[in-house]
Amino acid sequence: MNPVLKLLVEGGNLTTAQMAQVAGLPEAEINRHLEQLKKDRIFLGWRPVLDLSREAAAAVRAVIEVKITPERGGGFNRLADRISRFDEVESCYLMSGAYDLLIFVQGPSLQRVASFVSERLSTLEGVLSTSTHFMLRSYKEGGYLIESAAEPADRLKVSP
Amino acid sequence: MDTHRFIARHVVDLPKSGIRDFFEIVAKMKDVISLGIGEPDFDTPWHIREAAIYALERGKTHYTSNLGLLELRKAIGRYVEKHYAVAYRPEDEVIVTVGVSEAIDLALRALLNPGDKVLYHQPCYVSYHPGVTLAHGVAVPVPTRADDGFALNVEDIAKAWQPGCKLLLMNLPCNPTGGTCDPERLGKIARFTVEKDLIVLSDEIYSELVYEGGHVSIATFPGMRERTIFLHGFSKAFAMTGFRIGYACGPAELVEAMMKVHQYSMLCAPILAQEAAIEALTRGEDSVAAMREQYHRRRDLVVRRLNEAGLKCNVPGGAFYAFPSIAATGLGERDFAYGLLEAERVAVVPGSAFGENGRGFVRASFATGYPQLIEACDRIERYVQKLAAAPRVKG
Numbered sequence: 001m002n003p004v005l006k007l008l009v010e011g012g013n014l015t016t017a018q019m020a021q022v023a024g025l026p027e028a029e030i031n032r033h034l035e036q037l038k039k040d041r042i043f044l045g046w047r048p049v050l051d052l053s054r055e056a057a058a059a060v061r062a063v064i065e066v067k068i069t070p071e072r073g074g075g076f077n078r079l080a081d082r083i084s085r086f087d088e089v090e091s092c093y094l095m096s097g098a099y100d101l102l103i104f105v106q107g108p109s110l111q112r113v114a115s116f117v118s119e120r121l122s123t124l125e126g127v128l129s130t131s132t133h134f135m136l137r138s139y140k141e142g143g144y145l146i147e148s149a150a151e152p153a154d155r156l157k158v159s160p
Numbered sequence: 161m162d163t164h165r166f167i168a169r170h171v172v173d174l175p176k177s178g179i180r181d182f183f184e185i186v187a188k189m190k191d192v193i194s195l196g197i198g199e200p201d202f203d204t205p206w207h208i209r210e211a212a213i214y215a216l217e218r219g220k221t222h223y224t225s226n227l228g229l230l231e232l233r234k235a236i237g238r239y240v241e242k243h244y245a246v247a248y249r250p251e252d253e254v255i256v257t258v259g260v261s262e263a264i265d266l267a268l269r270a271l272l273n274p275g276d277k278v279l280y281h282q283p284c285y286v287s288y289h290p291g292v293t294l295a296h297g298v299a300v301p302v303p304t305r306a307d308d309g310f311a312l313n314v315e316d317i318a319k320a321w322q323p324g325c326k327l328l329l330m331n332l333p334c335n336p337t338g339g340t341c342d343p344e345r346l347g348k349i350a351r352f353t354v355e356k357d358l359i360v361l362s363d364e365i366y367s368e369l370v371y372e373g374g375h376v377s378i379a380t381f382p383g384m385r386e387r388t389i390f391l392h393g394f395s396k397a398f399a400m401t402g403f404r405i406g407y408a409c410g411p412a413e414l415v416e417a418m419m420k421v422h423q424y425s426m427l428c429a430p431i432l433a434q435e436a437a438i439e440a441l442t443r444g445e446d447s448v449a450a451m452r453e454q455y456h457r458r459r460d461l462v463v464r465r466l467n468e469a470g471l472k473c474n475v476p477g478g479a480f481y482a483f484p485s486i487a488a489t490g491l492g493e494r495d496f497a498y499g500l501l502e503a504e505r506v507a508v509v510p511g512s513a514f515g516e517n518g519r520g521f522v523r524a525s526f527a528t529g530y531p532q533l534i535e536a537c538d539r540i541e542r543y544v545q546k547l548a549a550a551p552r553v554k555g
Contacts, residue, residue, distance in 0.1 A: 012529075012530060014530060014531070018534055021461055021465075021534045022461055022534075024460060155197050157187055157197065158179055158182055158183040158196035158197065159179070159196070159197050160198050160285065160335075
């Protein structure tokens with residue numbers, strides 16, 4: 001595995017200078033690896049992991065199960081891509097099982113998310129049904145615990 | 161009242177741990193990056209902690225068999241056979257202890273008559289010499305050397321050997337040096353112990369943390385299973401130091417003798433730790449592999465940086481310690497460590513805490529996250545440069 005990719009997967013939150021130290025490579029080499037990962041569409045971009053429930057203007061989030069009609073030639077892909085392009089859609093996955101797409105959406109209010117579902121998503125040709133679940137509370141976000149944030153290990157400062 | 165006169169002579173005579181006074185100073189300082197810690201920085205993997213919680217919920221709060229839960233001993237038997245290629249009967253050849261420390265103590269107390277001698281390599285873990293003394297034995301050090309990667313050599317053992325030697329106590333990979341021993345050298349040591357009729361206490365607590373070539377136990381060599389007490393535990397590989405859980409495997413009669421001491425002193429290892437240990441052995445190997453990979457990369461980072469900083473440092477074959485020579489700075493290991501702490505707020509342990517042969521070295525643990533390690537290496541480099549720029553007159 002690309003050494004930079006390995007460090008990214010581990011989610012260690014390292015700067016490129018730190019990655020250079022850890023991997024034992026010059027920083028320019030780290031940047032070159034990052035560029036290559038971007039070119040290969042493996043590394044898509046940086047995003048912070050946020051707990052917006054602590055923020056007054058918290059976003060409303062929902063998970064929507066969507067059944068769609070596969071098309072001859074394109075299968076689910078064309079419609080999935082079309083749905084994915086809406087700004088409200090954070091993530092979109094093709095699933096096995098009782099429905100076809102699972103999409104994660106986000107909006108400033110319940111009404112806005114609801115109207116996205118009723119007016120735009122479910123009216124798309126090929127969308128057979130939707131089932132929307134609003135998220136009430138988050139316990140873990142992108143690998144981070146929300147409430148019981150891991151406290152720093154309480155180790156003795158010197159031990160044998 | 162003079163209470164001192166009540167204290168047993170051999171306890172009075174024990175030296176204070178070389179780490180203790182250093183710890184007192186570090187504990188009072190702020191913003192110290194400590195490379196002085198002899199335990200993993202990783203928390204115990206959650207599934208293991210969860211197993212302990214579940215055990216508590218199910219009311220697992222009672223004594224266990226003196227030898228430990230049979231289910232755990234069976235799991236230990238399977239694990240040791242799979243990874244070390246030695247088979248032990250869970251019924252009478254395995255005993256669960258309160259960390260490897262207790263297992264070593266049990267073995268020493270069960271096997272030593274007053275005055276019996278114990279060969280051990282040095283630098284070594286801080287408890288070896290005092291442990292032998294407390295069991296009324298005589299500790300006989302065998303030096304290991306930096307130019308040899310701190311491996312243990314049969315020639316040195318033979319040189320140190322004297323009439324009355326009964327045990328060889330060894331720790332490979334070694335805390336503090338990270339030294340390991342290749343199978344060829346180990347085979348020679350094995351033959352020597354057979355020739356001299358020694359029992360080997362083999363503390364293999366760091367054996368999962370070997371970075372090249374894999375680990376070989378001395379118990380696998382011809383004639384060695386019957387004269388080896390294999391000592392191991394969960395603290396390092398499974399990051400379970402605070403659980404205090406370890407074990408010993410060996411010939412039934414020796415395990416029985418250890419069990420006698422154990423039953424009259426400890427009774428049994430804590431049941432919650434035993435339950436957690438079952439989970440660790442059953443489903444914990446992926447976590448071990450992931451942590452080993454991290455230590456491996458940290459080792460490469462720290463060893464490279466220490467050498468670049470001008471501190472000659474071997475690549476440790478195992479464990480999570482670098483043991484660089486600080487001779488080039490012109491300082492002794494204590495002055496170096498105290499100076500580094502004072503000037504740059506980085507704690508390393510003076511090598512002399514691990515015995516006379518540790519003079520001229522310091523132990524730097526890399527059981528710490530990357531950002532701290534990098535920062536610590538930067539500070540060490542700065543400190544060494546400053547020393548070089550303004551050489552102190554030794555007084």
